[in-house]
Amino acid sequence: MSDLPAYASTGQRLWYYGFRIICGLIFFYLIFPILVILPLSFNAEDFFTFTKEMLAFDPAGYSLKHYHDFFTNPDWQQALTNSFLIAPVATILATGFGTLAAIGLSQSHVPFKSAIMAILISPMIVPLIISAAGMYFFYSRIGLQGTYWGVVLAHAALGTPFVIITVTATLVGFDRSLVRAAASMGANPVTTFFKVQMPLIIPGVVSGALFAFITSFDEVVVVLFLGSAGQKTLPWQMFTGLREQISPTILAVASLMVAISIVLLTVLELLRRRSERLRGLTPG
Amino acid sequence: MSEASDTVLTTQDGRPLKASLRKALRREKLRAFLLIAPLLLFVIVTFVLPIADMLLRSVENSIVEETLPKTVQALASWDPTSGKLPDEAVFAALAADLKVAVKEKTHTRLGSRLNYEQTGMSSLFRKTGRHVKKMKEGPYKEQFLEVDKDWGDLDVWQTLKRFSPPYTAGYYLAAVDAQQTPDGIQMKPEDQRVYLLLFGRTLFLSIVITVSCLVLGYPIAFILAALPLRTSNLLMILVLLPFWTSLLVRTSAWKVLLQQQGVINDFLVWIGVVSNTDRLVMINNQTGTIIAMTHILLPFMILPLYSVMKTISPSYVRAAKSLGATDWTAFWRVYFPQSVPGIGAGAVLVFILAIGYYITPELVGGTSGIFISNRIAYHISSSLNWGLGAALGTMLLAAVLILFIVYDKIVGIDNVKLG
Numbered sequence: 001m002s003d004l005p006a007y008a009s010t011g012q013r014l015w016y017y018g019f020r021i022i023c024g025l026i027f028f029y030l031i032f033p034i035l036v037i038l039p040l041s042f043n044a045e046d047f048f049t050f051t052k053e054m055l056a057f058d059p060a061g062y063s064l065k066h067y068h069d070f071f072t073n074p075d076w077q078q079a080l081t082n083s084f085l086i087a088p089v090a091t092i093l094a095t096g097f098g099t100l101a102a103i104g105l106s107q108s109h110v111p112f113k114s115a116i117m118a119i120l121i122s123p124m125i126v127p128l129i130i131s132a133a134g135m136y137f138f139y140s141r142i143g144l145q146g147t148y149w150g151v152v153l154a155h156a157a158l159g160t161p162f163v164i165i166t167v168t169a170t171l172v173g174f175d176r177s178l179v180r181a182a183a184s185m186g187a188n189p190v191t192t193f194f195k196v197q198m199p200l201i202i203p204g205v206v207s208g209a210l211f212a213f214i215t216s217f218d219e220v221v222v223v224l225f226l227g228s229a230g231q232k233t234l235p236w237q238m239f240t241g242l243r244e245q246i247s248p249t250i251l252a253v254a255s256l257m258v259a260i261s262i263v264l265l266t267v268l269e270l271l272r273r274r275s276e277r278l279r280g281l282t283p284g
Numbered sequence: 285m286s287e288a289s290d291t292v293l294t295t296q297d298g299r300p301l302k303a304s305l306r307k308a309l310r311r312e313k314l315r316a317f318l319l320i321a322p323l324l325l326f327v328i329v330t331f332v333l334p335i336a337d338m339l340l341r342s343v344e345n346s347i348v349e350e351t352l353p354k355t356v357q358a359l360a361s362w363d364p365t366s367g368k369l370p371d372e373a374v375f376a377a378l379a380a381d382l383k384v385a386v387k388e389k390t391h392t393r394l395g396s397r398l399n400y401e402q403t404g405m406s407s408l409f410r411k412t413g414r415h416v417k418k419m420k421e422g423p424y425k426e427q428f429l430e431v432d433k434d435w436g437d438l439d440v441w442q443t444l445k446r447f448s449p450p451y452t453a454g455y456y457l458a459a460v461d462a463q464q465t466p467d468g469i470q471m472k473p474e475d476q477r478v479y480l481l482l483f484g485r486t487l488f489l490s491i492v493i494t495v496s497c498l499v500l501g502y503p504i505a506f507i508l509a510a511l512p513l514r515t516s517n518l519l520m521i522l523v524l525l526p527f528w529t530s531l532l533v534r535t536s537a538w539k540v541l542l543q544q545q546g547v548i549n550d551f552l553v554w555i556g557v558v559s560n561t562d563r564l565v566m567i568n569n570q571t572g573t574i575i576a577m578t579h580i581l582l583p584f585m586i587l588p589l590y591s592v593m594k595t596i597s598p599s600y601v602r603a604a605k606s607l608g609a610t611d612w613t614a615f616w617r618v619y620f621p622q623s624v625p626g627i628g629a630g631a632v633l634v635f636i637l638a639i640g641y642y643i644t645p646e647l648v649g650g651t652s653g654i655f656i657s658n659r660i661a662y663h664i665s666s667s668l669n670w671g672l673g674a675a676l677g678t679m680l681l682a683a684v685l686i687l688f689i690v691y692d693k694i695v696g697i698d699n700v701k702l703g
Contacts, residue, residue, distance in 0.1 A: 012611065015611070019503065019507070020507075022503055023503050023504060023507045026500050026503060026504050027504070027519065027522050029500070029579065030504075030522055030523060030526050030579070030582060030583075031522045031525065031526065033526075033534060033537035033538055033541055033579060034525060034526055034529055034533070034534065034537060036537065036540070036541065036547060037533070037536070037537050037540065040540065040547075047545075048540045048543065048545065048546055048547075049540075049545060049546055049547050049550050050547065050550070093326075097322050097323035097326050098323060100319045100320075100322060100323065101319060101320045101322070101323035101324070103319055104315075104316045104317065104318070104319025104320035105316070105320060107312060107315070107316035107319075108312075109309060109312050109313050109316065110313070110316045110317070110320070111313055111317065116320060116324060119324065119327060119328070119332060120320075120323060120324065120327055122327070122331065122332070122335075123327065123331050125636070125684065125685075125688050126335065126640075126681060126684065127636075127639070127640020127641075127642075127657065127680065127681070127684055128640065128642065129640055129642040129657040129660055129661060129677070129680075130335070130338070130640065130657075130660075130677045130680060130681050130684075131331065131334070131335070132661075133338055133660060133661075133664055133673060133674065133677045134331075134334035134335040134336075134337055134338035134677070135330075135331075135334040136664060137334065137337045137338055137341055137670065137674070138333055138334035138337040138338075139334070141337065153330045154330060156326070156330070157326070157327055157330040157331040160323060160326075160327060164323075214528070217530075218530045218531060218532070220531075220532060220643055221642050221643060224665075225661075225664065225665070235530065235531075235532050238532045238536065239532060239643065239647070242532070242535065242536055242539060242647050243646070243647060246539070250536050251536070251540070254530075254532075254533040254536050254537065257529070257530045257532075257533050258525075258529055258533060261525065261528040261529045261530070262525065264528060265521070265524055265525060265528050
C-alpha cells in the first residue's frame, strides 16, 4: 500500500490515487470545521461567514473586537472564572482518589476486582444525560443541587475513570521487583512509593489529570442541571449563547479553546513519549 | 521428602509456613482494598446512589398516599368496577385530607401528578382546593359535586384508586405510549404517541451515524496503519485535534458552517450549484444532527480501528497476492476479516455514545433531529414530570448497559485505551 510498484496497472494506479483523494477529503472533513472558525473569529463584522473584505485579505475586514468583547464582557469573564474555580478542584479530587485506586487495582490479589472495576468505570459509560438526571434528583435530596460543591463532586466523579485507565496503563509495565529491591535496601513503603513508584507512574498520573481537567472544563450537561446561575461555566455560557442569542464572541472563545486543545495535545504526546522511554519501551 | 511430609514447614520465627503465607496474602488483600476503598466510596455516593435514586423515582408514587392518607385508606374498600361512586365516608376523608393539603399547599402538586394520568385532574384539584375550606360539616358528597361535577365522574375515582399504591408502573407505560385504563393496559390514541417514535428515531439516527462513521473511518484508519510511522504520526494529529477539541467548539463550528447564511451555502452559491434564493436547509433538522455528530464521533471510530489494523501484519496480504489473489480478493478475504474486531469495537463505542447524546442534537437538531435524551432533559427541567423523565432515562440506561456488555465481550473493559 505504501508505495506503488513500477508494474502497477492503470486500474491500480487509478485506485491508488483515488483512494488517497478520498482519504484527503475525509481528513478535510475532520479538520475543516475547526480551522474555519479561527479566521472567522477575527471578522470585523458580526457575521458568521467570510465577508468580501476578508476574502480580499483587506486588513479592514479583520479585527480583534470579538476577543475584546470576550475579555471585557462580565458574563464571559464570570463564566471563565467559574470554570477555573471548578475544574482544578475536581481534577485534584479525581486524580488523588483515582491514582490510589489504580495502584490498589494493580495489586495481584484484589477481591471482586471486575465488579469494583465496573463500578469505578461506570461514570464514563453511562450517558451524561442520565448521570445528570440522577445527580439532579439525588443532589436535590441532600441539598447539593445548585451549589459549587455539587458541581465539583459531580465533575470529579466523571473524571475518575480516565485517571484509573491512564494510571493502570502505566502500571501494566511496572516491574514489581523494583519495589522489592527498594524494600530489601531498607526503604519503608512510603519512601518506596515516592522514590521508586511515583516517578515511574507520574506520566500516567499527569495525563489522567489532564483528561479529568478537560472532562470538567468541557462538561456542560451535568452543570446545566446541577449548577445555579452562580456556577455558570464557560461551556454553559457557550451553550446558552448558541441556543438563544448567537453572538460572534462564541467564535473567539472557540478559537481560544482550540488553542488550549493544541497545548494539551502536545503535552500529552510528550508525556506518552517520556513514559515509554522510562519504561524501556520503544520511543514512539 | 516422605519424612518431611509429617513435619510442618515453618518460617524463621517458628510459625507454620502456610499460616504465615496466608497472613501475608490477607494483608496484601487488605492493603489493596484500603487503597481502592476511598474512591469506591466516593463513586458510590456521588454517582451510583444518584443512578439508584433515578431508578427509584421511575416507579415511586407515594405522593397520593402522602397527600391523601385517609382517602386512600377509605378507598381500599371501594370496588372500582362496581359502577357506583364511593360512599360518603370516602368524601368525608377526602375533605379532611384536602383541608390539610391546602394548608400545606401540596394539593396542586398532587393535581399535576395525577394530570399526567388523566387530563383535567390538575384543574379539578385546584378548584376544589379553593372551596374546601368553606365546606360545612355534614354530607360532603353533595358539596363536592357542587364544587365540581367531575367528582361524580367514575374515571376520576378509578384513577385515584389506581395510583394509590406507593409504587406504579405508570411512568414506564407512559414511556412506551401506553396507559392504564379501567379495561387494562392499552396504547394511547394514535395522535398522542410520542415516545415510541422518538425511541425509533434515536435508534435510526444512531445507526446512520455509526454507519457513516464506519464508512469514513475505515479508509482513514487503513491509510494511517499502512503509511510509514513518521507520516502517519503527522496525519494522526488531524484525527486527535478534533478528538481533543471541546464538543461545544465543534458544535458551534457546524452551526456556523451549516446555517443558511453560513460558509457552505455561501460557497455553493458562489460556485453556482445552488441559487441565492433557495439555499440548502442543513441545520435544525436530521441532516444537521447526522453531519455534526458523525464529525464529533468519527475519532472514536478511527482510534480503535487503527489500533487493531496496526497489528495486522502486511505479510498476509503479500502472501495472498503472491498466491494469485487480486488486490480486492486479498483485501476482502485476508485483510478485512482481521480488522473485524476493530470494526466491532469502534461501532459499539460510537453507537453507545450516539444513543445518549444530548448537546449536539439540542443545538443543531431542531425538532426533527432530537433524541430521546432531549426529551428526558425536557421532562426534568421544563415539564417537571420527573417520574417520566426517570423512566425514559432508565430505559435508555438499560439499552446502553446491554450494549456495553457486548462491548466488554468484544474488547474487554480493561483494554479501554485513551488518546
